[in-house]
Amino acid sequence: MAKIIPFKAVRPAPEKAAWVTCRSYDEYSPAELAAWLEFNPYSFLHIISPAYQNMQTIAVEKRFQSVKKQYENFKAEEILVTDEAAAFYLYQIKNKKQVFTGIIAGTSILDYQENKIKKHEDTLAFRVELFKDYLHQTHFNTEPVLITYPDNPAIHTWINLKKKSQPFYEFATPNHEIHSLWKIDTQNEIDWLQEYFEEIPNLYIADGHHRSASASALYDQDKHLNNPNLHYFMSFLIAESNVKIYEFNRLIKDLNGLSQNAFLEELKKHFIVIPKEQELWKPTQKGEFGMYLNGKFYALVYQSNTKEKESVLTNLDAQILYDCVLQPILGIEDLRNDERISYLSGKQSIASIMEKVDSGDFKVGFMLYPSDINEIKAIADADLIMPPKSTYIEPKFRSGLVVYEL
Known part of the structure; x- marks a missing residue:
């Protein structure tokens, strides 16, 4: 009650x-x-x-x-x-x-x-x-x-x-x-x-x-x-x-010492990487991520390779991006305090991400699909915690x- x-x-x-x-x-x-x-x-x-x-x-x-x-x-x-x-x-x-x-x-x-x-x-x-x-x-x-x-x-x-x-x-x-x-x-x-x-x-x-x-x-x-x-x-x-519920998109200042080609190869370990060139592309469903790098858009489609049953947290898009890209490839451990990462609410247009990357302030931008209320409730019911800046509500x-x- x-x-x-x-x-x-x-x-x-x-x-x-x-x-x-x-x-x-x-x-x-x-x-x-x-x-x-x-x-x-x-x-x-x-x-x-x-x-x-x-x-x-x-x-x-x-x-x-x-x-x-x-x-x-x-x-x-x-x-x-x-x-x-x-x-x-x-x-x-x-x-x-x-x-x-x-x-x-x-x-x-x-x-x-x-x-x-x-x-x-x-x-x-x-x-x-x-x-x-x-x-x-x-x-x-x-x-x-x-x-x-x-x-x-x-x-x-x-x-x-x-x-x-x-x-x-x-x-x-x-x-x-x-x-x-x-x-x-x-x-x-x-x-x-x-x-x-x-x-x-x-x-x-x-x-x-x-x-x-x-x-x-x-x-x-x-x-x-x-x-x-x-x-x-x-x-x-x-x-x-x-x-x-809106998503929070991610902007990263550098590729952690990787060349662009090496970075794209690392992404292919967990994602199907689809070039979208100049198309202003954003995710249309869970498990899809948009990426803007060096003047081009990419679609990243997550490919789970685990045989264990995924939890509601590991299946969360913000957590997937952290587990598969931000932490292991780009070396970002602390999502709250690392100065190499910034956030942009999904209320702002994709053009805002383009502008910030094209200006040279950031090297790459990631677009996420927004969570829904059922995901939020499932996380809470399981006494789990979403990654920082997962939702703008x-x-x-x-x-x-x-x-x-x-």
Whole structure:
């Protein structure tokens, strides 16, 4: 069973929602960040990046204190307001290609620790510790963990019916998205949603492994305090069929001392290598890889030569590329920290890979076929970990839209 709770959210004043909310901080270039901070005094960026305007370099603890102070200032000026009663929230993101709709709720730390909320990615200890300290000092979080639940006709029908009512917020953003938010605060609806999720044996983290791990670490550190909010972390719960999964493509700076011909011969030990010349070719199914090298595209078709039954992990395309190419041929051991490898999300065009290789910054690029939700769930169910940068998953949440206080 999965336990979810409503909570008293802190939100932008309705007339300021479009001005307050922003993309995730790390999605802005320095020039964009500076422009938004100068142009928009209501942006949540003023809270999460309080020292940027003066280009200050400050200690981490002082920066967290500045974040908290700016947050309190926004509340004092009623740019941000606190709901009077606990609620769930229905949130929709609509872009040119897709509509994402999910439920914002508090999810149980104990469910996470007992593996009822399953993971498929590893975490870095220093990042978990850093965000735990951030939560401890600022006492709020505005970045929910993206969690999937099994598709269900009853939930789907309820969501569609709820969306026919007037949203609490509805606004457009410069990246051509329309954001809508409905408050779910009637006791009947709250009870119904809680009862529904109690029948679900497992939920699956799609995005936000570090955030959930940090919330769990904070709970372990501070659970002696009389703060019930510490027992939960904010999540965006979305049906499995409603997430969009992209691949992460790989760019490598050199061929590890091999000539081009020698490299191609090494690839033939595990792949059928098919020249595609100038065709902008990308994989169309699992087990296929695209490659761009020296101005030409290639199709690489994986040929398994193992007689043992492959596990869900060894059959994962990102793992195959690592096991057969990146580690043994190109000498890349650490996918997180090796400076010879970079990543490009599948949202970007193949032309971006061409440009980076043709510029001389990289020697070769690899295109992967995206994983699907069933692969992710199978990895999580087997308590296995996907290679770093295996998936880029949407939707992405707007910072400052809903705040969970600790």
